[in-house]
Amino acid sequence: MTAWSFHPGPAIFGGSDAAARIADVLPQDGPCLFVTDKGVMSLGLANRWIAALEDEGHRLVVFDAVEADPSETTLLAAVEAGKIAGVSKVVGFGGGSPMDVAKLAAYLIGSGDDVDDIWGVERATGQALPLALVPTTAGTGSEATPVAVITCVGDEKRGVNARALVAAGTALDPDLTIGKPRALTAATGIDAMVHAIEAYTSAHKKNPVSDLYAREALHLLGGNLLLACEEPDNRKARGAMLLGAHYAGIAFANAPVAGVHALAYPLGGIHHLPHGLSNALMLRPVLEHNRAAANELYAELAPILCPDCEDEGSQSLTARLIEWLGELVVASGLEPRLRDHGIARDDIPMLAREAMKQQRLLVNNPCPIEEEDAARLYEAAW
Incomplete structure (x- = not known):
């Protein structure tokens, strides 16, 4: 081992x-x-x-x-x-x-x-x-x-x-956490899910125990996020979200986050978008970019969020996971495109340059993200 x-x-x-x-x-x-x-x-x-x-x-x-x-x-x-x-x-x-x-x-x-x-x-x-x-x-x-x-x-x-x-x-x-607004609940909840996903696929320090925390975090978060959004006073759902976010924190404290966070940081630092929203905006493009390198790992996570897809092949499971997460962002009430949040297309080259400063995160990604890749991913999110 x-x-x-x-x-x-x-x-x-x-x-x-x-x-x-x-x-x-x-x-x-x-x-x-x-x-x-x-x-x-x-x-x-x-x-x-x-x-x-x-x-x-x-x-x-x-x-x-x-x-x-x-x-x-x-x-x-x-x-x-x-x-x-x-x-x-x-x-x-x-x-x-x-x-x-x-x-x-x-x-x-x-x-x-x-x-x-x-x-x-x-x-x-x-x-x-x-x-x-x-x-x-x-x-x-x-x-x-x-x-x-x-x-x-x-x-x-x-x-x-x-x-x-x-x-x-x-x-x-x-x-x-009872009664928190829907937009805050959605953005912070998806942020926690990104922590779990990136910990599970981290290129460095991923380990069997962090994997356990990441998987259970996804189970709790994926099963309760929309319920917490729709029923803000549901204490059981809120408790599950809080525990899931903590588990995801333990997971990424040991197996660090990667490309989604690296590309999200310029959106927060420069355009002052909330951190969780920034992660939600970049989640699908980065997962698509990582698809070949992390296919087997994404496939392992898919049944946690899509229980009806257990018997499918790994390529299909990965596609289902990415599709499910994209649909979750929309269902939660978040606007899913960069342009929905006042970010101009002309900003993309600058965002890509700034993302390259996050090397402490980029090194953890399952596959490289160079500046031209980052520009392409921002374009996909725009």
């Missing part, structure tokens, strides 16, 4: 009482930096959690200035707020953006490192502050991963991938 390794990620606390239990992973001494965004605060989603943490003896310093696709400026402001307050631990509460800022803030405050010295893979080797993460959407899986992504100067998305960013604990409470 080829050598492989697997990291299980943070401790998981599930259910509506997880707020009190997650406090157990945080030290009692010193203030706690609570990283979130103004939308979460205005909806009152954090109130119960803040009260529960304070009841457990934690004094919170709330930083709620995180925006979508958070900037390096925002990250450094969070770090500064934590340093001024002398915090000894960090909680990230919200979607992927607050959690990514919390992960990097915990590391930068704890280690004293400069952010420019840690971009890339396993360059953050210092000691982070204790960290807990609480997702309020079912999509990014950031609570499960050692990855954080920040938008830097020139709208370039840069990432840190290092074990030092893994949280001590995460809380999965479906009540936090």
Whole structure:
């Protein structure tokens, strides 16, 4: 057997009482930096959690200035707020953006490192502050991963991938996702499905355990995404989506994502499309590009989403998988073309050039994506 390794990620606390239990992973001494965004605060989603943490003896310093696709400026402001307050631990509460800022803030405050010295893979080797993460959407899986992504100067998305960013604990409470808008549910859910698919077909570090998580993630997500879209208060569907997104996060934390994400990042960084939507737009073109190289693996995934196609050949199974995913994007209510979101055809050469900067992701794709390939794939998505 080829050598492989697997990291299980943070401790998981599930259910509506997880707020009190997650406090157990945080030290009692010193203030706690609570990283979130103004939308979460205005909806009152954090109130119960803040009260529960304070009841457990934690004094919170709330930083709620995180925006979508958070900037390096925002990250450094969070770090500064934590340093001024002398915090000894960090909680990230919200979607992927607050959690990514919390992960990097915990590391930068704890280690004293400069952010420019840690971009890339396993360059953050210092000691982070204790960290807990609480997702309020079912999509990014950031609570499960050692990855954080920040938008830097020139709208370039840069990432840190290092074990030092893994949280001590995460809380999965479906009540936090109840009633989320259809478009958000669809985009974040498809984002999670992309995590699972790309982990299963990753050219590097794919392993039997990450495969198990990826397959179960697809089962949960594929079986519940439309139900969660159509019945936003369905707690069972929301819980399945939240767990599926977490499983997908564990999968891609061990077997990294690839071409779909690489081509999605310029759409978010430059055109400010939501990350999940960007992935949904590029999913079908990239899977078609990978079809020959990943045919057998796609065929293995197809029956999870299309149970009636088990007896077909691998080529047919792969075609069914790609078709099913394309139909899912439309059925979820997302507009499926780049032009539907204000992206001009003339932007394609620039998008292709920017995608080539995501080599840390492109190397994981089942087959190469060169600049001319990227341009062709954006054209197919347009």
